[in-house]
Amino acid sequence: MRDVAVVAxxxxxxxxxxxxxxxxxxxMPVVKEVLDSLGIxxxxxxxxxxxxxxxxxxxxxxxxxxxxxxxxxxxxxxSHVEMDGAWAMHExxxxxxxxxxxxxxxxxxxxxxxxxxxDVLSLQLDPYCVAPLWPDPVSxxxxxxxxxxxxxxxxxxxLAEVAARNRVNAKANxxxxxxxxxxxxxxxxxxxxxxxxxxHDCPPISDGASAVVLAAGDRAKExxxxxxxxxxxxxxxxxxxxxxxxxTRSPSTTLAGEKAGVNGKAVDIAELHAPFTHxxxxxxxxxxxxxNVTINPSGGALAAxxxxxxxxxxxxxxxxxxxxxxxxxxxxxxTSGPCLQQNLVCVLEAAD
Amino acid sequence: xxxxxxxxxxxxxxxxxxxDDCSQIDLVRExxxxxxxxxxxxxxxxxAVVIGKAPDTFEGVMMPELYLADALGAVGKPMLRVHxxxxxxxxxxxxxxxxxxxxxxxxxxxxxxxKQSESDAMWALAMRIPFSPPLVAGAxxxxxxxxxxxxRRSGAPEDIGIKVAVKDRLNGVKNPYAHLHLPDITYEEVxxxxxxxxxxxxxxxxxxxxxACAMVLAAESAAKTPTPPAxxxxxxxxxxxxxxxxxxxxxxxxxxxxxKDVYRQAGITDPRKEIDAAEIxxxxxxxxxMWMENLHFAPEGDGWKMTDxxxxxxxxxxxxxASGGVMCSNPIGASGMLRFAxxxxxxxxxxxxxxxxxxxxxxxxxxxxGSQYFAMWIVxxxxx
Numbered sequence: 001m002r003d004v005a006v007v008a009x010x011x012x013x014x015x016x017x018x019x020x021x022x023x024x025x026x027x028m029p030v031v032k033e034v035l036d037s038l039g040i041x042x043x044x045x046x047x048x049x050x051x052x053x054x055x056x057x058x059x060x061x062x063x064x065x066x067x068x069x070x071x072x073x074x075x076x077x078x079s080h081v082e083m084d085g086a087w088a089m090h091e092x093x094x095x096x097x098x099x100x101x102x103x104x105x106x107x108x109x110x111x112x113x114x115x116x117x118x119d120v121l122s123l124q125l126d127p128y129c130v131a132p133l134w135p136d137p138v139s140x141x142x143x144x145x146x147x148x149x150x151x152x153x154x155x156x157x158x159l160a161e162v163a164a165r166n167r168v169n170a171k172a173n174x175x176x177x178x179x180x181x182x183x184x185x186x187x188x189x190x191x192x193x194x195x196x197x198x199x200h201d202c203p204p205i206s207d208g209a210s211a212v213v214l215a216a217g218d219r220a221k222e223x224x225x226x227x228x229x230x231x232x233x234x235x236x237x238x239x240x241x242x243x244x245x246x247x248t249r250s251p252s253t254t255l256a257g258e259k260a261g262v263n264g265k266a267v268d269i270a271e272l273h274a275p276f277t278h279x280x281x282x283x284x285x286x287x288x289x290x291x292n293v294t295i296n297p298s299g300g301a302l303a304a305x306x307x308x309x310x311x312x313x314x315x316x317x318x319x320x321x322x323x324x325x326x327x328x329x330x331x332x333x334x335t336s337g338p339c340l341q342q343n344l345v346c347v348l349e350a351a352d
Numbered sequence: 353x354x355x356x357x358x359x360x361x362x363x364x365x366x367x368x369x370x371x372d373d374c375s376q377i378d379l380v381r382e383x384x385x386x387x388x389x390x391x392x393x394x395x396x397x398x399x400a401v402v403i404g405k406a407p408d409t410f411e412g413v414m415m416p417e418l419y420l421a422d423a424l425g426a427v428g429k430p431m432l433r434v435h436x437x438x439x440x441x442x443x444x445x446x447x448x449x450x451x452x453x454x455x456x457x458x459x460x461x462x463x464x465x466x467k468q469s470e471s472d473a474m475w476a477l478a479m480r481i482p483f484s485p486p487l488v489a490g491a492x493x494x495x496x497x498x499x500x501x502x503x504r505r506s507g508a509p510e511d512i513g514i515k516v517a518v519k520d521r522l523n524g525v526k527n528p529y530a531h532l533h534l535p536d537i538t539y540e541e542v543x544x545x546x547x548x549x550x551x552x553x554x555x556x557x558x559x560x561x562x563x564a565c566a567m568v569l570a571a572e573s574a575a576k577t578p579t580p581p582a583x584x585x586x587x588x589x590x591x592x593x594x595x596x597x598x599x600x601x602x603x604x605x606x607x608x609x610x611x612k613d614v615y616r617q618a619g620i621t622d623p624r625k626e627i628d629a630a631e632i633x634x635x636x637x638x639x640x641x642m643w644m645e646n647l648h649f650a651p652e653g654d655g656w657k658m659t660d661x662x663x664x665x666x667x668x669x670x671x672x673x674a675s676g677g678v679m680c681s682n683p684i685g686a687s688g689m690l691r692f693a694x695x696x697x698x699x700x701x702x703x704x705x706x707x708x709x710x711x712x713x714x715x716x717x718x719x720x721x722g723s724q725y726f727a728m729w730i731v732x733x734x735x736x
Contacts, residue, residue: 001455048591053408053414053415054407054408054409054435055408055409055414055415060406060407060409060476060477061407061437061721063435064437064594064721064722064724065594067591067593067594068593071593072591072592072593073592073593073596074592074605074609075590075591075592075605075606075609075610076590076591076592077588077589077590077591078436078589078590078591079434079436079443079446079447079589080434080435080436081432081433081434081435082408082415082417082433082434082435083415083432083433087432087433090432091432091447091450094450094451094454094456095450095454097354097454097455097456098354098450098453098454099354120414121414123412123413123414124413124414124415124418124419125419126419127376127411127412127413127416127419127470128375131413234430235430235431235432236428236429236430237418237421237426237427237428237429237430237431238421238427238428239421239422239427240418240419240420240421240422241422244422251428252428255428336415336418337415337418338418341418341421342418342421342431
């Protein structure tokens with residue numbers, strides 16, 4: 001495999017509702033920032049790949065106009081996944097393995113405020129047997145949380161502690177939407193949203209965007225003194241039907257983690273794309289991350305959750321900590337689909 | 353280019369207006385199972401699945417690959433969902449090929465589909481209201497001005513579109529999977545059909561179809577199959593913005609550069625002479641003439657002459673869309689992959705009644721958006 005690294009990351013501040021800007025306008029400063037941070041322009045990019053969703057925008061081909069944030073002229077070599085940007089990054093990483101291009105720009109944008117996100121996400125479900133019932137993602141996550149608490153003996157207090165810790169971490173993240181000091185006991189006095197989940201167990205609804213630049217081999221070293229080398233990246237999917245899965249575990253995360261080589265060497269930090277508190281605990285177990293691993297120093301998806309973006313942001317946040325010297329080895333994770341159906345794991349390291 | 357990649361299995365559904373005999377699951381499995389059978393493989397042999405389709409609004413399912421994961425045998429495997437507008441079927445095959453070329457996987461199943469009867473494709477394609485003024489309804493309204501401009505520039509006779517429509521429909525009769533089978537179609541019938549978006553008549557328009565296409569792509573070590581594989585000689589994608597002052601929408605630069613890139617990779621200097629068969633994305637008949645120029649088969653302004661002289665006929669010197677093409681079947685998300693697959697079928701001598709004798713090198717072409725997304729590959733009978 002060719003050595004490929006994340007050399008730059010930028011993100012828009014996540015907000016509940018960005019009334020002043022459309023997707024292109026949210027994205028443009030992010031793309032500019034990520035390229036400017038390396039002193040390069042779009043003409044230095046060999047491959048571009050993005051992740052967005054038409055259903056969020058309520059418009060066919062919404063990614064087409066998002067291209068205007070890049071300025072695809074003269075024509076560029078470009079592709080798009082209808083997935084979280086983390087999968088766009090996987091496609092770009094594969095493309096860089098061919099050896100004929102050395103740099104890739106990956107971006108994702110999601111403006112959840114364009115519609116009712118809970119209704120929109122329920123349209124991800126089996127269109128003949130499940131979606132007509134309109135089960136929303138919070139209700140589905142609550143089923144998962146209930147099963148998880150019953151199997152493991154963990155408590156709602158454990159979940160509240162996950163929320164409180166992420167919110168404290170998010171205080172240092174200017175892009176975060178939810179942050180601050182909260183007492184888990186007080187959080188538990190809030191009413192249920194859908195039992196056993198309270199508001200703090202759920203992600204905020206966010207508008208946002210993020211972008212990374214990948215570079216291969218010597219080009220990565222030219223662009224960044226301390227690149228975050230991708231030592232392994234893999235993704236796996238599970239069955240769609242909730243009834244055919246053990247929702248309290250994430251075997252696809254475990255498998256992707258094994259393929260990406262998570263274990264074997266110590267992990268300093270992990271950015272886990274867990275939109276719900278109990279999912280952080282499930283993912284942590286699935287990846288075998290011990291108590292000495294700092295989980296979600298950014299505050300994670302509980303602090304900012306722009307759909308289609310939050311997974312790529314996990315990779316960017318983890319890479320940023322390797323680039324800055326804060327971490328030597330980091331794990332990033334992205335998820336897609338109801339109740340952690342599909343998962344991607346990426347291992348990032350500084351050079352030895 | 354990196355590692356060799358071979359097409360070892362090809363399958364497609366019977367395309368039709370409304371496949372109400374099956375769900376989306378059945379539709380993709382019908383194509384995928386045929387591709388596996390062709391490759392003499394089982395679901396278990398597949399390392400990863402790459403799926404593509406056009407806008408999710410066509411079926412009203414957000415990211416339907418999540419729901420299709422079980423049906424496509426993807427559980428426990430990587431699954432990727434590509435969407436690059438109308439070119440998506442082609443881009444999906446290229447992303448799948450990229451996984452093999454990069455040495456990540458040995459056998460990748462790639463599938464593209466559309467079940468357009470689950471919604472109204474014309475309105476699903478219309479731009480959002482109220483953010484953009486609804487100036488056009490569906491793709492025909494969008495592309496008609498491009499065609500009018502082509503006719504103005506080239507001075508082409510007004511019946512070129514009619515001739516393409518008749519030719520492709522008669523080719524489609526030879527293709528058992530084609531949606532439209534119109535063996536009795538005539539020039540007069542096309543000419544007298546309803547004008548929808550001048551100069552596009554009803555019979556100069558593609559149908560709206562339900563259908564799927566699948567291929568198994570393999571590394572050299574896994575390219576041992578009953579039917580010799582098609583080898584991927586070149587792949588390219590290009591994108592340009594939808595609109596800006598001075599953009600040439602009739603002969604887009606992205607398409608020209610994409611074509612030059614695949615010819616360069618495949619070592620082709622005279623495409624019309626060296627390529628034996630081409631399957632190109634022609635959703636409205638006039639696009640055959642336009643793409644002949646964009647693909648450098650004819651000098652600018654002369655593309656229509658290839659149709660007029662019969663060069664693009666199944667027995668012509670540059671057969672275009674021997675399968676009947678998009679004019680006979682248009683499950684939009686799958687249409688690009690059908691072009692790529694039909695090109696591979698030609699060099700594998702698998703095309704049955706619409707086989708071009710002795711085809712050794714073939715071009716698959718797809719485009720999308722406002723003539724701004726291009727995906728192409730060149731496949732050959734010999735390993736490059």
